[in-house]
Amino acid sequence: MLAETKSYTDTAATLPETRVVTLTVNGTRRQLTIAPWTTLLDALREYLDLTGTKKGCDHGQCGACTVLVDGKRINSCLTLAVMKEGADITTIEGLAEGDALHPIQSAFIEHDAFQCGYCTPGQICSAVGLMNEGRVRTTADIRELMSGNICRCGAYPHIVDAINEVLQVPKKA
Ligand code: FES
Numbered sequence: 001m002l003a004e005t006k007s008y009t010d011t012a013a014t015l016p017e018t019r020v021v022t023l024t025v026n027g028t029r030r031q032l033t034i035a036p037w038t039t040l041l042d043a044l045r046e047y048l049d050l051t052g053t054k055k056g057c058d059h060g061q062c063g064a065c066t067v068l069v070d071g072k073r074i075n076s077c078l079t080l081a082v083m084k085e086g087a088d089i090t091t092i093e094g095l096a097e098g099d100a101l102h103p104i105q106s107a108f109i110e111h112d113a114f115q116c117g118y119c120t121p122g123q124i125c126s127a128v129g130l131m132n133e134g135r136v137r138t139t140a141d142i143r144e145l146m147s148g149n150i151c152r153c154g155a156y157p158h159i160v161d162a163i164n165e166v167l168q169v170p171k172k173a
Pocket residue numbers: 054055056057058059060061062063064065066075076077078
């Protein structure tokens with residue numbers, strides 16, 4: 001028993017304190033010196049001050065932390081930043097082009113698709129990822145494929161309407 005405890009201690013002692021990670025975030029190359037266990041979410045929020053991406057559950061269950069990695073949506077709380085070395089990350093701050101909002105952002109405003117707004121950056125990034133996937137054929141698909149994103153104040157019908165407008169799927173399908 002004692003030997004087992006010792007071996008855990010030895011393993012911990014060999015971990016490097018920090019690692020250098022290079023990411024392209026919203027089009028800009030960034031280099032971070034971080035502990036190897038830093039999540040991508042914490043790297044964005046705590047080291048790059050990109051606080052648009054929200055921490056909800058921190059356990060992969062709410063989708064508030066959704067960002068795009070090489071165009072694919074992921075829960076950034078479940079990913080270590082070091083695992084994304086060299087990747088292209090897009091957060092909510094990187095979706096607009098200057099003053100021109102992304103069509104999903106405009107549709108969210110038009111359809112009043114947020115209430116408290118806390119889940120909104122994750123919902124919007126997830127919707128952009130959904131567009132990139134090209135798998136939506138019906139409104140039911142939107143609901144199903146957005147089901148990893150939880151909205152606690154219940155803006156779901158407006159969120160679906162907003163995404164529907166951009167993807168232009170039949171409303172009653
Ligand atoms: S904060 Fe990442 S899924 Fe909830």
